[in-house]
Amino acid sequence: xxxxxxxxxxxxxxxxxxxxxxxxxxxxxxxxxxxxxxxxxxxxxxxxxxxxxxxxxxxxxxxxxxxxxxxxxxxxxxxxxxxxxxxxxxxxxxxxxxxxxxxxxxxxxxxxxxxxxxxxxxxxxxxxxxxxxxxxxxxxxxxxxxxxxxxxxxxxxxxxxxxxxxxxxxxxxxxxxxxxxxxxxxxxxxxxxxxxxxxxxxxxxxxxxxxxxxxxxxxxxxxxxxxxxxxxxxxxxxxxxxxxxxxxxxxxxxxxxxxxxxxxxxxxxxxxxxxxxxxxxxxxxxxxxxxxxxxxxxxxxxxxxxxxxxxxxxxxxxxxxxxxxxxxxxxxxxxxxxxxxxxxxxxxxxxxxxxxxxxxxxxxxxxxxxxxxxxxxxxxxxxxxxxxxxxxxxxxxxxxxxxxxxxxxxxxxxxxxxxxxxxxxxxxxxxxxxxxxxxxxxxxxxxxxxxxxxxxxxxxxxxxxxxxxxxxxxxxxxxxxxxxxxxxxxxxxxxxxxxxxxxxxxxxxxxxxxxxxxxxxxxxxxxxxxxxxxxxxxxxxxxxxxxxxxxxxxxxxxxxxxxxxxxxxxxxxxxxxxxxxxxxxxxxxxxxxxxx
Amino acid sequence: xxxxxxxxxxxxxxxxxxxxxxxxxxxxxxxxxxxxxxxxxxxxxxxxxxxxxxxxxxxxxxxxxxxxxxxxxxxxxxxxxxxxxxxxxxxxxxxxxxxxxxxxxxxxxxxxxxxxxxxxxxxxxxxxxxxxxxxxxxxxxxxxxxxxxxxxxxxxxxxxxxxxxxxxxxxxxxxxxxxxxxxxxxxxxxxxxxxxxxxxxxxxxxxxxxxxxxxxxxxxxxxxxxxxxxxxxxxxxxxxxxxxxxxxxxxxxxxxxxxxxxxxxxxxxxxxxxxxxxxxxxxxxxxxxxxxxxxxxxxxxxxxxxxxxxxxxxxxxxxxxxxxxxxxxxxxxxxxxxxxxxxxxxxxxxxxxxxxxxxxxxxxxxxxxxxxxxx
Numbered sequence: 015x016x017x018x019x020x021x022x023x024x025x026x027x028x029x030x031x032x033x034x035x036x037x038x039x040x041x042x043x044x045x046x047x048x049x050x051x052x053x054x055x056x057x058x059x060x061x062x063x064x065x066x067x068x069x070x071x072x073x074x075x076x077x078x079x080x081x082x083x084x085x086x087x088x089x090x091x092x093x094x095x096x097x098x099x100x101x102x103x104x105x106x107x108x109x110x111x112x113x114x115x116x117x118x119x120x121x122x123x124x125x126x127x128x129x130x131x132x133x134x135x136x137x138x139x140x141x142x143x144x145x146x147x148x149x150x151x152x153x154x155x156x157x158x159x160x161x162x163x164x165x166x167x168x169x170x171x172x173x174x175x176x177x178x179x180x181x182x183x184x185x186x187x188x189x190x191x192x193x194x195x196x197x198x199x200x201x202x203x204x205x206x207x208x209x210x211x212x213x214x215x216x217x218x219x220x221x222x223x224x225x226x227x228x229x230x231x232x233x234x235x236x237x238x239x240x241x242x243x244x245x246x247x248x249x250x251x252x253x254x255x256x257x258x259x260x261x262x263x264x265x266x267x268x269x270x271x272x273x274x275x276x277x278x279x280x281x282x283x284x285x286x287x288x289x290x291x292x293x294x295x296x297x298x299x300x301x302x303x304x305x306x307x308x309x310x311x312x313x314x315x316x317x318x319x320x321x322x323x324x325x326x327x328x329x330x331x332x333x334x335x336x337x338x339x340x341x342x343x344x345x346x347x348x349x350x351x352x353x354x355x356x357x358x359x360x361x362x363x364x365x366x367x368x369x370x371x372x373x374x375x376x377x378x379x380x381x382x383x384x385x386x387x388x389x390x391x392x393x394x395x396x397x398x399x400x401x402x403x404x405x406x407x408x409x410x411x412x413x414x415x416x417x418x419x420x421x422x423x424x425x426x427x428x429x430x431x432x433x434x435x436x437x438x439x440x441x442x443x444x445x446x447x448x449x450x451x452x453x454x455x456x457x458x459x460x461x462x463x464x465x466x467x468x469x470x471x472x473x474x475x476x477x478x479x480x481x482x483x484x485x486x487x488x489x490x491x492x493x494x495x496x497x498x499x500x501x502x503x504x505x506x507x508x509x510x511x512x513x514x515x516x517x518x519x520x521x522x523x524x525x526x527x528x529x530x531x532x533x534x535x536x537x538x539x540x541x542x543x544x545x546x547x548x549x550x551x552x553x554x555x556x557x558x559x560x561x562x563x564x565x566x567x568x569x570x571x572x573x574x575x576x577x578x579x580x581x582x583x584x585x586x587x588x589x590x591x592x593x594x595x596x597x598x599x600x601x602x603x604x605x606x607x608x609x610x
Numbered sequence: 611x612x613x614x615x616x617x618x619x620x621x622x623x624x625x626x627x628x629x630x631x632x633x634x635x636x637x638x639x640x641x642x643x644x645x646x647x648x649x650x651x652x653x654x655x656x657x658x659x660x661x662x663x664x665x666x667x668x669x670x671x672x673x674x675x676x677x678x679x680x681x682x683x684x685x686x687x688x689x690x691x692x693x694x695x696x697x698x699x700x701x702x703x704x705x706x707x708x709x710x711x712x713x714x715x716x717x718x719x720x721x722x723x724x725x726x727x728x729x730x731x732x733x734x735x736x737x738x739x740x741x742x743x744x745x746x747x748x749x750x751x752x753x754x755x756x757x758x759x760x761x762x763x764x765x766x767x768x769x770x771x772x773x774x775x776x777x778x779x780x781x782x783x784x785x786x787x788x789x790x791x792x793x794x795x796x797x798x799x800x801x802x803x804x805x806x807x808x809x810x811x812x813x814x815x816x817x818x819x820x821x822x823x824x825x826x827x828x829x830x831x832x833x834x835x836x837x838x839x840x841x842x843x844x845x846x847x848x849x850x851x852x853x854x855x856x857x858x859x860x861x862x863x864x865x866x867x868x869x870x871x872x873x874x875x876x877x878x879x880x881x882x883x884x885x886x887x888x889x890x891x892x893x894x895x896x897x898x899x900x901x902x903x904x905x906x907x908x909x910x911x912x913x914x915x916x917x918x919x920x921x922x923x924x925x926x927x928x929x930x931x932x933x934x935x936x937x938x939x940x941x942x943x944x945x946x947x948x949x950x951x952x953x954x955x956x957x958x959x960x961x962x963x964x965x966x967x968x969x970x971x972x973x974x975x976x977x978x979x980x981x982x983x984x985x
Contacts, residue, residue, distance in 0.1 A: 374705060567778055
């Protein structure tokens, strides 16, 4: 690199182009995030006492990520790759600088121009936030220093040894989770009478204290040093213990630990967290149903909320004394039977017309059905039967002999939802390996081939619709009993989309993936109307869900917890190429896959 | 044994088929009944058939009916303009660009900002024609740029993946753009400035009372359609687009820059959506971040109705859908005794989609797709 001047010059020119390109994107995204209002709105949530709020974090991660991207070298086979060195650090720093310059321009703009008319966040609040309630000069200096610093750190991630990188990652993500999970940890420690613990970690006004942050960071960073692959070894040993008896025993142990935790923990949790868990459960139930339709059978159903609505409305009509037309006021158990019948019928009715359509038409038509059903519930036509926009209120609590499940007692709702979720998980798990499940997967991979192999595609697809519909209607029934009322407004198209995001982020076709997806997304960001742990996100949830959907499809279409089969399907071309290139290439790919 | 399998297989398949036939017959009967009841109401208001389901219905006067047709046509022209984008992208890439409705919304939004600024500067009142050209120009630019950027970021990397993957991505893009606009400009509904009197006043053409705005909408839509037809059928670029739609590989072998052509397709679709957005703004004079959602889905319906990939079809499908959604509630549902029919406008549009796919999945004018997409 140093000997050949023309080559190094060329490299420099290329680098310069790269830096200005990524730098301007970095600046644009920072300005965009500021103007969308994320920082000003999220500034309420303090992560680290008097140092860092969620709002600032949302600006700060950008130079870090772009510094990382810009100094990433494309490794080409057969070409001598330049060694990573100080030049990369410099490019990372410059990218961060570009981003900060964008912010400086924004500050100057807010100070001198009035663009408040179309842009609602072009206001003094944002200005104060950006200048740290100080002068523009001070703000600019701080942002430039921070941008350059973070850009350099991002770039240097490539050059650290994997051990250090691991430590940094543990510390960062650990701290972030501690800060986000503040409510849960607070609640748990209260339940276990360990208030001193949460008092030690968190400040009174919210956020971690600076000392606890430093201590935790050090502990978390040392964690990988102490464990040093022991965890991985255990997992490997668990995997290699392939005798069926051992594996069976291990899964039983694992399962009972999780079961005990899930059953016992709610007693130590307060109302808010239990409510949150109940919501997560409701959406998990929905997501498990959609997982069968989208994940296993590959039918992109965008009107899934229709079945949710059918469950809710059927329960409301059969149990509520306020149902305007037909109100038998039956017990929840009996209405549940009716719900199953109605959901099956709805599944068949919606499924039958769309079953022969090609995949993308199916998506739009089901979306249309979802809207039709909502509009019908809302219309004056069905108002004498279903209450129109006022919906049906006064749905009684579920009476289970000694216990009563009602919305005011989230713990009971959680156990109710848990029971349904366990059922749904069991059903999906058994279906996956069954004849029907294998038929679904075959249809997903190639419908014509599946048909030629003797699978009755029409019936299998209809079955997928029906099973998904029944699971969703259970969720709707429990929601109706929990909230005590149903309105057409609760069944908007958003619900379908959010569940789709949950399934896709978790991993299509993977039960564990769906569980992880709903816990992370619904638990932290929240459902369509239900707040999550970060309640401040309420207005930006959909923005983030949308971005997440695009990101996942581009970078990891198989989801966070993928199934092996789906991964193979989605990366078929790469696998074929690898097979063509030979075995050693294949091994390399696997290593890369592990690192990811 | 194989005989038995065959028998069972056959009978099961026909179960669904029988059900579909039943739905087809049912829907056709309902439509015919509604129309007949409507006609009999018109001819002789007190006959027993007309009063059978809906004794209160008095039918429509001639002027009311003409009004419905006119508003249906002008709205349909807009659906047609948006539908062109769906149809072109589907023809070339074979996937539904769900975010196209948002491209339309962005056009309307940018038109609102510009018209607001022009109104403040006084140009809107003093020289309306110039400001109209200005806002159309701004809207076209914004929509085109949005469409091209989404193509570059979200769709290009996915060109070889299974068909549903870009569809899911476009749903994500759609929600992202919607909520980004919500964050930038706030949730309030934004009103376009008042139109000059000479444009918005009622005029009478061939005994039809029609607002000047609606004439403007139809004229602009017709002009854009003619321009597009010229571009696609008579220019080199258009030929490249048609070739890429037919077969990407062969087209690239013939020396066509496939990437560039796809970008142009997205751009042209976006420009049409931008024009549609301005027309929407002039006609309804209000815009929110959700403006693009329903028109987007309806425009897709229009594209399917006309036969996807078929541009004349998209325009005709838009006009058909617009009139159906404006007329059908009063003509078919009202005589059947459904109360509150105007609320069911959107439901009618979706029902049209389902019906077309049930009766003639390739659309009224036939689809134009490449071999692989037809599967």
